[in-house]
Amino acid sequence: xxxxxxxxxxxxxxxxxxxxxxxxxxxxxxxxxxxxxxxxxxxxxxxxxxxxxxxxxxxxxxxxxxxxxxxxxxxx
Numbered sequence: 213x214x215x216x217x218x219x220x221x222x223x224x225x226x227x228x229x230x231x232x233x234x235x236x237x238x239x240x241x242x243x244x245x246x247x248x249x250x251x252x253x254x255x256x257x258x259x260x261x262x263x264x265x266x267x268x269x270x271x272x273x274x275x276x277x278x279x280x281x282x283x284x285x286x287x288x
Contacts, residue, residue, distance in 0.1 A: 239266060 243251070254265065 251265065
C-alpha cells in the first residue's frame with residue numbers, strides 16, 4: 213500500500229519508488245558519536261530531518277555504485 217498523503221516522509225522523498233505500491237518503513241542503526249554530532253549540527257543548521265539525510269545518502273550511494281559499475285565495465 214502506498215504511503216498516506218499526510219505522511220511527511222513520503223512527501224519529502226525525492227526519488228520515485230521502484231514499486232508504486234511501496235510504502236515507508238522504519239530504519240534503525242548505530243553510528244559513532246562524531247557522526248551523530250555532525251548529523252545534529254546539519255539538522256539544526258539546515259532544518260531538515262534525519263529521514264531526509266538518510267534518503268539523500270542512499271541516493272548518493274546508489275549513484276556512486278552505478279558510476280563504479282559503469283567505469284569498471286568501460287575498462288573491459
